[in-house]
Amino acid sequence: MSAPAARREAVDSPPAPTRRRRRLDPALLFIAPAVALVLALFVYPFVYGLILSFQPYGEHEADGALGSYLAFFGDPRERLSIWNTLRLAVPATVIDVGLALPLAYRLRRPVPGQRVITALFVIPLTLGTVLIAEGMLQFFGPAGWVNKTLIAFGLVQQPVQFLHNYLGTLISLLISDFPAVFLLLLGYASSIDPALDRAARVLGASWWQRTWRVTLPMLAPGIAVAAALSFVATFSVFPSAVLVGNPAGETRVIAFAAWQAAYERYDYSEGSAIAIVMGAIELALVGAALSLRAGGYRRMRTEGAR
Amino acid sequence: MSVAVRRLPVRRGEIDRGAIFVYAAVAVLVLVVGGILVSVVLDAFATSWFGGWLPDGFTDRWFRAAITDFDLPQILVATAFITLAVAAIGLLVGVPAAYVLARRRFRVKGVVQVLLLLPLLLPPITYGIPLATMLYEFRLAGTAAGVIVANLVPALPLVVLLLTPFFEQIDPNLERAARVLGASPLRVFTRVLVPLAAPGVLAAALIVIVRALALFELTFLTSGADSTTLVVALYYAAFAPGIRPSQQIDAMAVVYMATSLVLLLAALRFVNPTNMVVRVRR
Known part of the structure; x- marks a missing residue:
């Protein structure tokens, strides 16, 4: 790697039109469209939504600026959507990371057929949550192959109700989220120098000492990031909670509540308020997980140095 | 710039339990995701599919x-x-x-x-x-x-x-x-x-x-x-x-x-x- 000084003089970026007018670092012009786009399409709508959420609409107008938030937290059914979401997202994240970790850990040394295996794991990622959920309707249905197999082996007498409940949504989350967690962890695991082991x-x-004292501490940041991103994905569960869940009851998740407010009741203020609450909860939990990781990692490293 | 991976010789008779675990996980994945995909494809071409292991007949309608x-x-x-x-x-x-x-x-x-x-x-x-x-x-x-x-x-x-x-x-x-x-x-x-x-x-x-x-x-x-x-x-x-x-x-x-x-x-x-x-x- 070259020194920063060398790097700075390294490349004069291709000419930028405004150069004639004043000597601005052309680099900043290169990045300006990207920043402008994120500001216009992400930051501005977010601020807009934030302001909108404090301008209650209709019957909540009388409650003042906090009307939309009061409407959400004041209604037990609405409030429950937070719990319904966490009840899905946390187990899905824990199970997926728990399954993916040993797999990625082993696969940091290639096994025969490694390329095919990783390619297989990408398929559910490509298909996305909607297709997985839609496909489950047949496969996990009362006359589907899963129930047929269970009955054929005498494991159950009656078909198991996998669909339109908590279980169905959890299964769909596990399937659609697993590949991302696995590939992320595999990326981290294969970047660990095998010489250490x-x-x-x-x-x-x-083996136990090598895993516990060498590999896992090196993997800890990767685990934290994979868990955080997995949580981000599962916390925003929406299509599968509707298609294979019970959106009127146990899988009435927060994303669905936000959508209902905005698109069924046309209460954009409450819809935005719920979206803001959702973002806040998520960022707080991810932030906590990542700061925990920083602390844990430091501790493990110093322990290892001793 | 991948680091060259050299394996320590596995002792004779020692089973690579990790690899078995990997293949077991792959098998489960293939069964579940493959099962979902295959049943979707079969159903899409089925005239009707009631109760049986396979559809009753096939059509492209x-x-x-x-x-x-x-x-x-x-x-x-x-x-x-x-x-x-x-x-x-x-x-x-x-x-x-x-x-x-x-x-x-x-x-x-x-x-x-x-x-x-x-x-x-x-x-x-x-x-x-x-x-x-x-x-x-x-x-x-x-x-x-x-x-x-x-x-x-x-x-x-x-x-x-x-x-x-x-x-x-x-x-x-x-x-x-x-x-x-x-x-x-x-x-x-x-x-x-x-x-x-x-x-x-x-x-x-x-x-x-x-x-x-x-x-x-x-x-x-x-x-x-x-x-x-x-x-x-x-x-x-x-x-x-x-x-x-x-x-x-x-x-x-x-x-x-x-x-x-x-x-x-x-x-x-x-x-x-x-x-x-x-x-x-x-």
């Missing part, structure tokens, strides 16, 4:  | 029905137009930004990086609802332009995030050497940078297209009758079961599935699967 082995460390 | 009932050609055209436009605009705006972020240091770089990461860290619904409301104000909601605009929000950060490390690993000395040898900045760009960056840009384009095809929420919130993409059409079809026979919905799913898988196969020729997901760099 070999060194530990030569020095007489057992 | 559900596909012909889907073409007329769902206006499938229109949906396919809209989907192709929207995903390609998202990828093209995303690259046009994202590539220069990624290049600058990889090569330059400037005062507000940290802020810009966080700004370009945030849309990927928030659920699409959280900014999608205010964004859709805003697009309604500008009379853009329901149009293809509105759907493209909404899909750009996660697509642009994805391009920047994927390509910044890619530009970082292109040796700046190459560009410097070209400059020293008298190439104009434009020539450096077309003759040095473009050929070097092409594989990464192609990979990013494919990833953005694959993701835009599967991204549901933003299109769902902003699309109208003639800007519905495949995934949203599939959701609407599946959302109202009983109205249509399941076979017709599954025919729709097969069309969507085939489109995605063809794109995925194309993508995997150029893309390492681990790059299909966003990697947040520390």
Whole structure:
């Protein structure tokens, strides 16, 4: 790697038209469209939504600026959507990370057929949540292959109700979220220098010690990031909660509540308020997880140095 | 620059339990995901499927029905137009930004990086609802332009995030050497940078297209009758079961599935699967 100074003089970017007018770093012009786009399409709508959420609409107008938030938190059915979402997102994240971790850990050393295996794991990611949920209607249905197999082996007498409930939504989340977690962890795991493991082995460390004291601490940041991104994806569960869940009851998730407010009741103020609440909860939990990781990682590293 | 992997010799008779675990997990995945996909395909071609292990007979009439009932050609055209436009605009705006972020240091770089990461860290619904409301104000909601605009929000950060490390690993000395040898900045760009960056840009384009095809929420919130993409059409079809026979919905799913898988196969020729997901760099 070159020194920063060398890098700075390295490339004069291709000419920018305004250069004649004043000597501005042309680099900034290159990045300006991207920043402008994010400001216009992400930051501005967000601020707009925030302002809108404090301008209650219709019957909530009398409650003052906080009317839309009061409407959400004051209604037990609405409030419950937060719990309904967490009840899906947290187990889905924990199970997916728990399954993907040993898999990615083992696959950092290639096994025969590695390329095919990773390609197989990408398929559910490409198909997306809607197709997985739609396909589950047949496969996990009362006359689907899963129930047929269970009955054929005598494991159950009656078909198991996999669909239109909590279980169906959880299964769909597990399937559609697993590939991303796995590939993310695989990326982190394969960037660990195998020499470290070999060194530990030569020095007489057992498998358990090598895993616990060498590999896992190195993987900790990757685990935290994978868990955080997995949570982001599962916390925003929406299509599968409707298609294979019970959106009127146990899987009435917060994204669905926000959509209902904005698109069924045309209360954009409350819709925005719920969206803001959703973003706030999510960012708070992800932030907590990532700061936990920073602390945990430091601790493990210093422990390892001793 | 992968580190050469050398295995310690496995002792004779020692079973590689890890590998067995890997293959077991793959088997479960293939059974579940494969089972879902195969039953969708079978049902789409089934005359009817009651109770048995296999459909009662096969037909292609559900596909012909889907073409007329769902206006499938229109949906396919809209989907192709929207995903390609998202990828093209995303690259046009994202590539220069990624290049600058990889090569330059400037005062507000940290802020810009966080700004370009945030849309990927928030659920699409959280900014999608205010964004859709805003697009309604500008009379853009329901149009293809509105759907493209909404899909750009996660697509642009994805391009920047994927390509910044890619530009970082292109040796700046190459560009410097070209400059020293008298190439104009434009020539450096077309003759040095473009050929070097092409594989990464192609990979990013494919990833953005694959993701835009599967991204549901933003299109769902902003699309109208003639800007519905495949995934949203599939959701609407599946959302109202009983109205249509399941076979017709599954025919729709097969069309969507085939489109995605063809794109995925194309993508995997150029893309390492681990790059299909966003990697947040520390």
